[in-house]
Amino acid sequence: MIVPYSHVLILAGLLFVLGAVCAAARRNLIMILIGVEIMLNAAGLALVGASLRWHELSGQAFVIFIMAVAAAEVSVGLALIVHCQRRTASVDANSYDLMKG
Amino acid sequence: METLLLLLLLFPLATAAVNALAGGRLPRRAAEALACAGVLGALAMAAAALILAGRQVFDVTFLSWIRVGGFRAAMSVHYDPLAAVMALMVTFVASLIHLYSVAFMREDEDYRRYFCYLNFFVFAMLVITLADNLLFVYLGWEGVGFCSYALIGFWYRDPANATAGRKAFMLTRIGDVGFGVALALFFYLFQNLSITHINAHAAALSPALATTLALLLLWAAAGKSAQLPLTVWLPDAMRGPTPVSALIHAATMVTAGVYLLMRLFPLVMLSPLALKVIAGVGAVTALYAGLAACVQWDVKKSLAYSTISQVGYMVLAVGAADIVGGMFHLLSHAFFKALLFMAAGVMIQALAEEHNIFKMGNLRRLMPGVALLFLGGSLCLSAFPLLGGFFSKDRILLATFLHPEWSYRLFWGLAALGALLTPFYSMRLYFVAFRERPGGPEAQDLRRTPKLMVWVLWPLVVLALFDGLLNLPGGIGKNFLGHYLAVVPGTRPDLGAPPALEWVMGLGSAGAVVLVTWLTYAYYRRPRRGLRPWLNELLFEAFYLDRLYLAAVVRPCQRLSAFLWRADEGGLDQGLERLALALFRPYRRFAGFLWTKFDELVLDQALVRAAEGLLGVSRGLGFWTTGRVTTYLKMLLLGLTGFLVALALRWYGW
Numbered sequence: 001m002i003v004p005y006s007h008v009l010i011l012a013g014l015l016f017v018l019g020a021v022c023a024a025a026r027r028n029l030i031m032i033l034i035g036v037e038i039m040l041n042a043a044g045l046a047l048v049g050a051s052l053r054w055h056e057l058s059g060q061a062f063v064i065f066i067m068a069v070a071a072a073e074v075s076v077g078l079a080l081i082v083h084c085q086r087r088t089a090s091v092d093a094n095s096y097d098l099m100k101g
Numbered sequence: 102m103e104t105l106l107l108l109l110l111l112f113p114l115a116t117a118a119v120n121a122l123a124g125g126r127l128p129r130r131a132a133e134a135l136a137c138a139g140v141l142g143a144l145a146m147a148a149a150a151l152i153l154a155g156r157q158v159f160d161v162t163f164l165s166w167i168r169v170g171g172f173r174a175a176m177s178v179h180y181d182p183l184a185a186v187m188a189l190m191v192t193f194v195a196s197l198i199h200l201y202s203v204a205f206m207r208e209d210e211d212y213r214r215y216f217c218y219l220n221f222f223v224f225a226m227l228v229i230t231l232a233d234n235l236l237f238v239y240l241g242w243e244g245v246g247f248c249s250y251a252l253i254g255f256w257y258r259d260p261a262n263a264t265a266g267r268k269a270f271m272l273t274r275i276g277d278v279g280f281g282v283a284l285a286l287f288f289y290l291f292q293n294l295s296i297t298h299i300n301a302h303a304a305a306l307s308p309a310l311a312t313t314l315a316l317l318l319l320w321a322a323a324g325k326s327a328q329l330p331l332t333v334w335l336p337d338a339m340r341g342p343t344p345v346s347a348l349i350h351a352a353t354m355v356t357a358g359v360y361l362l363m364r365l366f367p368l369v370m371l372s373p374l375a376l377k378v379i380a381g382v383g384a385v386t387a388l389y390a391g392l393a394a395c396v397q398w399d400v401k402k403s404l405a406y407s408t409i410s411q412v413g414y415m416v417l418a419v420g421a422a423d424i425v426g427g428m429f430h431l432l433s434h435a436f437f438k439a440l441l442f443m444a445a446g447v448m449i450q451a452l453a454e455e456h457n458i459f460k461m462g463n464l465r466r467l468m469p470g471v472a473l474l475f476l477g478g479s480l481c482l483s484a485f486p487l488l489g490g491f492f493s494k495d496r497i498l499l500a501t502f503l504h505p506e507w508s509y510r511l512f513w514g515l516a517a518l519g520a521l522l523t524p525f526y527s528m529r530l531y532f533v534a535f536r537e538r539p540g541g542p543e544a545q546d547l548r549r550t551p552k553l554m555v556w557v558l559w560p561l562v563v564l565a566l567f568d569g570l571l572n573l574p575g576g577i578g579k580n581f582l583g584h585y586l587a588v589v590p591g592t593r594p595d596l597g598a599p600p601a602l603e604w605v606m607g608l609g610s611a612g613a614v615v616l617v618t619w620l621t622y623a624y625y626r627r628p629r630r631g632l633r634p635w636l637n638e639l640l641f642e643a644f645y646l647d648r649l650y651l652a653a654v655v656r657p658c659q660r661l662s663a664f665l666w667r668a669d670e671g672g673l674d675q676g677l678e679r680l681a682l683a684l685f686r687p688y689r690r691f692a693g694f695l696w697t698k699f700d701e702l703v704l705d706q707a708l709v710r711a712a713e714g715l716l717g718v719s720r721g722l723g724f725w726t727t728g729r730v731t732t733y734l735k736m737l738l739l740g741l742t743g744f745l746v747a748l749a750l751r752w753y754g755w
Binding site (some may be wrong): 020023027029032034085093094096097098099100 | 428723726727728729730731734735
C-alpha cells in the first residue's frame with residue numbers, strides 16, 4: 001500500500017468534518033442531505049483504507065453495502081424534499097418546525 | 102414428490118404476485134384466467150400428490166429460513182394423509198370459488214386486488230395445511246388473517262365494511278396471541294418448532310405443561326375458528342363479497358384452528374383436562390350458534406352462525422379424541438357450506454342485493470336450478486339421513502357419547518340439542534326463501550345472473566350429497582377415511598362402539614332430523630313472523646355477546662383514551678391537578694372538615710407546586726425542542742464531539 005493508512009484516515013476525518021459542518025450550518029434541505037452523504041462516504045473511505053491495511057476484504061464488501069443503502073436512502077430523502085417543497089414552497093430547513101415542543 | 106409439493110405452494114403465490122405486479126397491464130380476462138389457473142394448478146398438484154403418496158408420509162425441507170444460534174426454522178413440509186385430504190379439499194373448493202368469483206365480480210372494477218388477495222389467501226391456507234415448522238405455520242396463519250381482513254373490508258368505501266374487516270382482524274389477533282405464546286413455550290421446551298418433532302417428544306412433558314400448551318392452542322384455534330368466546334367476528338364478516346364468505350368463512354379459514362388442533366393432536370391428547378375444555382367449548386358453541394342461527398333474517402348471517410355451530414362440532418370431535426370424525430365433518434361441511442353460500446350469492450344478486458329471507462319467496466318457481474342446489478345444501482347441513490353431514494355428525498356424537506367421563510354426557514346432550522336445531526334453521530331458510538309467498542318477487546323483479554355461477558355448484562352438490570360414502574359406519578366402504586388417516590398419530594379409525602348402540606343412535610338421530618324437518622315444513626307452510634319479541638331479540642343478538650364486548654372492553658377503552666386525550670389537551674399540570682383532585686376528594690370527605698385546612702393549604706398547594714415545577718421543567722425542555730432539523734443536527738454533532746474527545750482523553754491516559 002503506497003499511501004499510508006494514517007493519510008487515508010486524515011482525509012476521511014477531514015471529509016467527515018466538512019460534511020458535518022455542511023449538514024449543520026446550511027439551511028437548505030438539499031445541502032443538508034449532501035452533507036450527510038459526504039459523511040457517509042468519509043466513513044466508507046476509512047473502511048476501504050482499513051480493508052487494504054489489514055488485507056481484509058469484508059471492509060470493501062461493507063462499503064458496497066453502504067453505497068447501496070445510501071442510494072436508496074437518498075432517493076427517499078429527495079422524494080421527501082420534493083414533497084416538502086410542494087407543500088410549503090420552501091426548502092429552508094428552519095421553516096419546518098411543526099414538532100416544536 | 103418434492104416438486105409436486107413445492108408447485109402446490111408456489112402456483113397460487115406466483116399468480117398472486119403476477120396479478121399484483123403486472124395485473125394492471127393485462128386485460129381483464131387474462132388476469133382472471135391467471136388467478137383461476139393458479140388455483141387449478143394447485144388442485145392438480147394436490148390431486149397428483151394424494152395419488153402418488155398413498156398412505157406414505159413425506160417430510161420435505163425447501164430451504165432453511167432462519168438460523169440464529171440454536172434456533173432453527175425451516176420452510177419445511179410434513180405431508181401426511183391428513184394434510185393430503187385437507188390440501189385437496191382446500192384447492193378444490195377454492196378452484197370452484199375462483200370460477201364463481203369471475204362471474205360474481207363481473208361488474209367490479211377492482212377485480213385485480215380481489216383476485217390477488219384470493220390467490221394469496223389460498224397460498225396462506227396451503228401453508229397452514231402443509232407446513233411442518235410451526236413458525237412457517239404462523240406465517241400462513243397471519244397471511245390468512247391479513248387476507249380475511251382485506252377481503253371482508255373489500256368494499257372499504259362503506260365504513261361498516263371496513264369496521265367489520267378490522268373487527269375480524271382484531272379478534273383473530275387476540276387468538277394469535279395464544280398461538281404466539283404457545284410458539285415461544287414450544288421453543289423453550291423442545292428447542293425445535295417442527296410439528297413432527299414436537300409430536301414425537303410430547304410424551305415427556307409434565308401434565309401441567311401439556312395442559313397449558315393445549316389450552317393455548319385451543320385459545321389460538323378459538324380465535325381462528327370463531328369459537329366461544331371469540332365468535333363475534335364471523336357474523337360481521339359476512340359483509341365481504343359472498344364468494345369470500347364461502348371461501349374464508351365456510352370452507353377454509355375457520356377450519357384452520359380445528360386443523361391445528363388435529364395436527365398437534367398427540368400433544369393435545371396428553372392432557373385430559375384440556376380435552377375436556379376443548380369438548381366443552383365445542384359443544385357450547387355448537388348449541389349457542391345454533392340458537393342464534395334460528396332467528397336471523399339475513400340469509401348470510403344465518404349461514405354464518407350455522408358455520409360457527411358446525412365448527413363447534415369439529416372442535417367437539419377433537420375434544421372427544423376422534424380426529425377422524427372431526428376431519429370427516431370438516432370435509433362434508435366444506436362442501437355443503439360453500440355450496441350454500443354460493444347459492445345464496447346467486448339469490449342475492451338476482452334479487453338486487455336483498456339479504457332478507459322474509460322479503461324473498463317464490464324462488465322455487467323463479468330459479469328452479471338454484472332451488473334444487475340450495476335444498477341439497479340445506480338437507481346436507483341438517484344431516485338428513487343418508488346424506489352428507491349425517492354420517493359425520495353422527496360419528497362425532499357417538500364418539501362423545503362413548504367417552505367414559507360423565508361430563509362428556511353433558512356435552513353430548515348440548516351437541517345433540519344443537520343437532521336438533523340444525524334442520525330447523527337450515528330448512529327454515531329454504532322454506533321461507535323458496536316457497537310461494539303472496540307479494541313476493543316475480544319474474545320481472547329478477548336480474549339475470551351468469552350461468553357460470555350456477556354451473557360451478559353442481560360438482561359441489563354431488564360431493565356434498567355423497568361424501569358420506571367416504572366413511573360409512575358399516576358395509577363395504579366401512580371407515581375408509583379412517584383407515585386412510587390411520588398413519589396420523591392419535592387417530593382411531595374405528596370407535597369400537599357396540600353395534601346395537603350404533604344402530605340406536607343412527608336411527609334415533611335420523612328419526613329426529615326427519616321429524617324436525619317435517620315440523621319446520623309444517624310451521625313455515627304459511628308465512629310466519631318470528632318468535633316472542635324478547636326471545637327473538639335475545640337470540641337475534643346472539644345473547645348480546647357483541648354488546649357485552651362493546652360495553653366491557655371497547656367503551657372503557659374509548660373513555661380512558663378520551664380522558665387521557667383531554668388531560669393531554671389541558672396540559673400536563675392541569676391533568677396532574679385533576680388527577681390529584683380526583684384522588685383526594687374521597688379522602689377529604691372521609692377525613693372531615695378538621696383536615697380541610699391542612700389539606701388545602703399543604704397537600705393541594707404541594708401538588709400544585711409540584712405540578713408547576715413539572716411545568717417549568719417541561720417548558721425548559723420544550724425550549725430545546727425547536728422542531729428544527731439544524732438544531733438537532735448541531736446537538737448531535739456537539740454530543741459526538743464530546744464523546745470523541747472523551748475517548749481521545751482516555752486513549753492518551755489523562
